[in-house]
Amino acid sequence: MMTPTRPSEAAEHWSLRLYVAGQTDKSLRAINNLTRICKEHLEGRYSIEVIDLLEHPQLAAGDQIIALPTLVRRLPEPIKKILGDLSNQERVLVGLDVRPRT
Amino acid sequence: MVEQLKKVPTGIAGLDELTGGGLPAGRPTLVCGGPGCGKTLLATTFLVRGAVDHSEPGLLVSFDERIPDMGVNVASLGFDLPDLEARGLLATDYVHIDRQEMHETGEYDLEALFIRLNLAVNRVGARRVVLDTIDTLFAGIPNQGIVRSELRRLFGWLKDHQLTTVITAERGEGSLTRHGIEEYVSDCVILLDHRVIEDLSTRRLRIVKYRGTSHGTNEYPFLIDEQGITVLPITSLGLRHGASNESMSTGLPQLDAMLSSKGYFKGSSTLLTGGPGTGKTTIAAHFADATCRNGERCIYFSFEESASQLVRNMRSAGVDLQPWIDKGLLRCQTSRPSLGGLEMHLALMVNAVRDFRPATVIIDPLSALLAIGVGSQTAFMALRLIDYLKSHGVTALYLSLQDSEEPTSLHISSIMDTWIVVRNMRSDTDLSRRLHIVKARGMAHSNQVRRMEITNSGVRLTDLPTAREAAEGLR
Numbered sequence: 001m002m003t004p005t006r007p008s009e010a011a012e013h014w015s016l017r018l019y020v021a022g023q024t025d026k027s028l029r030a031i032n033n034l035t036r037i038c039k040e041h042l043e044g045r046y047s048i049e050v051i052d053l054l055e056h057p058q059l060a061a062g063d064q065i066i067a068l069p070t071l072v073r074r075l076p077e078p079i080k081k082i083l084g085d086l087s088n089q090e091r092v093l094v095g096l097d098v099r100p101r102t
Numbered sequence: 103m104v105e106q107l108k109k110v111p112t113g114i115a116g117l118d119e120l121t122g123g124g125l126p127a128g129r130p131t132l133v134c135g136g137p138g139c140g141k142t143l144l145a146t147t148f149l150v151r152g153a154v155d156h157s158e159p160g161l162l163v164s165f166d167e168r169i170p171d172m173g174v175n176v177a178s179l180g181f182d183l184p185d186l187e188a189r190g191l192l193a194t195d196y197v198h199i200d201r202q203e204m205h206e207t208g209e210y211d212l213e214a215l216f217i218r219l220n221l222a223v224n225r226v227g228a229r230r231v232v233l234d235t236i237d238t239l240f241a242g243i244p245n246q247g248i249v250r251s252e253l254r255r256l257f258g259w260l261k262d263h264q265l266t267t268v269i270t271a272e273r274g275e276g277s278l279t280r281h282g283i284e285e286y287v288s289d290c291v292i293l294l295d296h297r298v299i300e301d302l303s304t305r306r307l308r309i310v311k312y313r314g315t316s317h318g319t320n321e322y323p324f325l326i327d328e329q330g331i332t333v334l335p336i337t338s339l340g341l342r343h344g345a346s347n348e349s350m351s352t353g354l355p356q357l358d359a360m361l362s363s364k365g366y367f368k369g370s371s372t373l374l375t376g377g378p379g380t381g382k383t384t385i386a387a388h389f390a391d392a393t394c395r396n397g398e399r400c401i402y403f404s405f406e407e408s409a410s411q412l413v414r415n416m417r418s419a420g421v422d423l424q425p426w427i428d429k430g431l432l433r434c435q436t437s438r439p440s441l442g443g444l445e446m447h448l449a450l451m452v453n454a455v456r457d458f459r460p461a462t463v464i465i466d467p468l469s470a471l472l473a474i475g476v477g478s479q480t481a482f483m484a485l486r487l488i489d490y491l492k493s494h495g496v497t498a499l500y501l502s503l504q505d506s507e508e509p510t511s512l513h514i515s516s517i518m519d520t521w522i523v524v525r526n527m528r529s530d531t532d533l534s535r536r537l538h539i540v541k542a543r544g545m546a547h548s549n550q551v552r553r554m555e556i557t558n559s560g561v562r563l564t565d566l567p568t569a570r571e572a573a574e575g576l577r
Contacts, residue, residue: 019214021213021214021217026209026210026211029208030208033208053213053214053217054217057217057218057220057221058221060214060217060218060221061195061218064197064198064199064200065214066197066199066212066214066215066218066239066242066243067210067211067212067213067214067215067243067248068210068211068212068213068214069210070210070214078203079203080203080205081203081204081205082204082205082206082207083204083205083206083207083210083243083244084206084207084208084209084210085207085208085209085210086207086208087207087208087209088207088208091205091206091207092207094205095205095207
């Protein structure tokens with residue numbers, strides 16, 4: 001359940017952006033992992049935008065992306081980045097500052 | 103037929119001569135050194151000169167500084183990065199990695215960096231790339247193994263795209279670079295160094311490795327001033343100067359007469375030695391005067407007198423240099439030798455020569471300049487200067503404070519084309535001066551010793567009575 005130190009968590013919205021390059025295994029794994037984690041832990045409180053840099057290379061500089069895949073948590077602030085295919089759920093949740101439901 | 107390694111000029115004076123043409127074309131070169139050693143400046147010069155002088159657009163990828171900050175830093179050298187960017191000659195990308203906001207889980211690679219590079223290279227059709235400084239990747243990306251394998255891939259990618267690249271990296275303790283980048287760059291590695299020797303700040307450059315090219319392995323001094331980077335020597339040491347048959351008047355008809363009626367050969371080096379007060383500077387002033395009278399330019403490097411002292415003293419000896427200074431034909435460059443290291447002085451002199459393009463140069467005196475050299479480099483440096491002037495067809499007159507006719511300790515006399523000696527003769531009743539020519543390569547020259555007088559209309563050389571005449575006179 002919610003803890004007293006994060007009273008606003010219920011109201012927060014997770015705006016997430018996932019950068020990938022093409023339909024590689026790594027890309028697909030990252031997309032699947034992210035979708036699953038969000039459904040389980042942030043249902044109704046998230047939005048995911050997947051950006052394929054092979055189609056939009058000019059978008060890499062804006063978020064200072066160099067590694068792929070990279071997940072950017074744009075909201076809530078501050079901005080956080082998680083590199084990799086998001087295969088470790090615990091680490092993704094910690095990185096996103098999402099408390100796993102018990 | 104083995105294909106010669108193609109090279110790309112850096113536009114850095116001295117470096118291109120040292121490497122026999124520049125950096126390996128289409129390949130990465132590593133430039134390493136500690137903080138403030140000039141890595142970024144060297145890299146930026148390579149890009150700017152490529153864009154401006156060789157129609158090779160460049161890509162500047164900065165991992166450390168924001169592009170506008172870099173632009174400000176090099177603006178003092180006359181490099182206008184925003185203008186080059188506007189003209190499509192330069193693409194820039196500031197790659198910022200904030201470790202604070204970074205987590206990792208699972209597999210990843212640095213493909214986005216490649217995508218950014220590719221985009222920027224294509225934007226301007228870049229032929230040259232700078233990555234400054236690559237170490238930041240190690241600090242920013244948590245998984246060092248990934249950084250290493252991706253760097254290997256990156257260098258391969260740069261080669262595949264035939265991009266001549268300068269990668270800068272921080273110097274490591276006991277190794278060339280902190281992160282062992284030299285493992286990945288097999289073609290060319292340049293080390294820059296900035297240290298203080300005997301209270302003088304000295305910058306040095308060494309080519310650690312250059313595959314397929316013979317290169318100097320010494321440490322070469324370099325200078326950063328308002329004209330950018332200058333590496334000494336400017337020329338490779340060699341004996342391929344064309345010898346000229348033309349000559350320049352010494353400004354003294356009697357001395358010209360002693361030198362096959364001509365004077366100094368154009369592009370030759372002349373050593374003029376003598377003790378204190380023997381009139382060396384006056385002879386040099388005649389030479390400067392003759393050069394300017396001929397409508398050509400002369401630089402007078404003086405290490406003992408200020409320009410105004412020189413002009414005043416020479417005027418009293420009948421040579422007026424002021425009109426030539428006013429006309430812009432004569433430049434007097436004076437400085438105290440102790441104000442900088444030998445390297446710095448030589449670099450400033452070379453820059454002055456490059457800038458002013460004189461026909462003749464006077465160094466007064468060479469001995470004062472050499473006295474400030476540190477260790478065994480001194481003779482070598484002097485040789486480089488002499489060689490530089492010679493290879494640029496500059497007729498040079500080197501004054502040296504020296505009483506005897508012994509070869510100079512630095513063996514400078516052996517590489518001089520002409521050696522003139524002046525000395526004081528003291529009898530019981532008077533002091534008089536003598537001048538003679540010890541050697542003059544490639545010309546018949548007088549073996550006579552002449553009496554030299556400094557009158558209020560300049561130096562006058564007269565014949566001494568021969569031994570027989572003297573004997574007859576006594577009779």
